[in-house]
Amino acid sequence: MKVVLPPLNALRAFEATARHLSMTRAAGELHVTPGAISLQIRELETALGLPLFLRRPRALVLTPEGTAYAARIQAAFALIREATAEVTVQRRAATLSVTCTASVAAQWLLPRLAAFQAEMPDIDIQINSSNRLFDLERDGIDLAIRHGSGRYDGLSSVLWMEDGLLPVLSPELVRRAGAIQHVSDLAEIPLLHDENTDDWRKWLSEMGAAGLDAGRGAVFSGGNGAIEAALAGLGVALVRYAFVEREIAAGRLVAPFEHTITQAYAYYLISPFPALRRPEVVAFRDWLLREVGRLPPV
Numbered sequence: 001m002k003v004v005l006p007p008l009n010a011l012r013a014f015e016a017t018a019r020h021l022s023m024t025r026a027a028g029e030l031h032v033t034p035g036a037i038s039l040q041i042r043e044l045e046t047a048l049g050l051p052l053f054l055r056r057p058r059a060l061v062l063t064p065e066g067t068a069y070a071a072r073i074q075a076a077f078a079l080i081r082e083a084t085a086e087v088t089v090q091r092r093a094a095t096l097s098v099t100c101t102a103s104v105a106a107q108w109l110l111p112r113l114a115a116f117q118a119e120m121p122d123i124d125i126q127i128n129s130s131n132r133l134f135d136l137e138r139d140g141i142d143l144a145i146r147h148g149s150g151r152y153d154g155l156s157s158v159l160w161m162e163d164g165l166l167p168v169l170s171p172e173l174v175r176r177a178g179a180i181q182h183v184s185d186l187a188e189i190p191l192l193h194d195e196n197t198d199d200w201r202k203w204l205s206e207m208g209a210a211g212l213d214a215g216r217g218a219v220f221s222g223g224n225g226a227i228e229a230a231l232a233g234l235g236v237a238l239v240r241y242a243f244v245e246r247e248i249a250a251g252r253l254v255a256p257f258e259h260t261i262t263q264a265y266a267y268y269l270i271s272p273f274p275a276l277r278r279p280e281v282v283a284f285r286d287w288l289l290r291e292v293g294r295l296p297p298v
Contacts, residue, residue, distance in 0.1 A: 013040035018070035094280045095124045100145035103224040105129035107243035123280045137272045142281045144270040161267040164260025168253040169236040180256040183209040190235030191217035192226040
């Protein structure tokens with residue numbers, strides 16, 4: 001014989017009331033009124049055709065049938081909670097551990113991460129923005145974004161980004177300095193450097209302005225200090241185009257010269273080979289590659 005299941009809300013009301021032997025406390029747990037609990041239990045008793053509680057003036061007592069039914073319903077809810085916990089753990093397992101430098105995180109990854117989360121809502125990203133060199137397998141890192149030669153023994157290495165460096169400065173600084181049409185116009189503007197202070201010398205030399213002082217200006221070690229200083233109007237920074245593409249498009253930075261210089265090293269996506277057996281790791285790596293491919297040419 002087919003048995004019609006009672007409403008789930010009525011079962012929840014009964015299970016909570018049976019545990020507390022109080023409709024008031026059950027109502028507090030389930031965030032409803034005691035009257036709603038009473039109504040749901042009466043509907044359940046009507047559906048079952050038997051009483052589950054003895055209503056006494058100052059106490060609520062389970063009937064023998066109610067006691068037996070409560071034990072089975074509580075076991076059933078325990079199974080539901082266990083199944084829910086297992087599903088939740090499986091979902092949490094789709095978590096990626098990613099490491100990159102602070103500049104990559106701040107200037108490229110974080111502004112675009114919402115797009116990945118909208119595309120892959122079941123994958124959570126844990127980002128460690130650090131210059132520390134991790135042992136990827138030992139430290140449980142699924143993917144690292146690193147600037148280097150691309151040769152990493154025992155690891156998968158895929159070229160990610162190799163666009164050139166170009167000078168950028170704020171529109172306010174352009175207004176203060178006047179029109180910037182020739183490299184010589186940079187002579188009175190502070191140069192902003194990151195750790196590699198030789199980049200400005202190379203760029204000025206290729207532009208035929210080796211006579212300009214390439215060593216002047218502030219040096220920012222790590223992070224995205226040179227870009228932030230350029231946004232603040234403190235000077236002109238020589239930066240990777242991909243890291244300022246959005247600022248240029250929004251008019252927060254200006255790139256007065258098209259000439260770029262390439263570097264000996266590029267950015268690579270590095271992963272332990274076992275990590276690439278996880279589809280979420282491959283999905284994130286492929287998304288990174290697609291996003292860089294969408295950048296307009298320099």
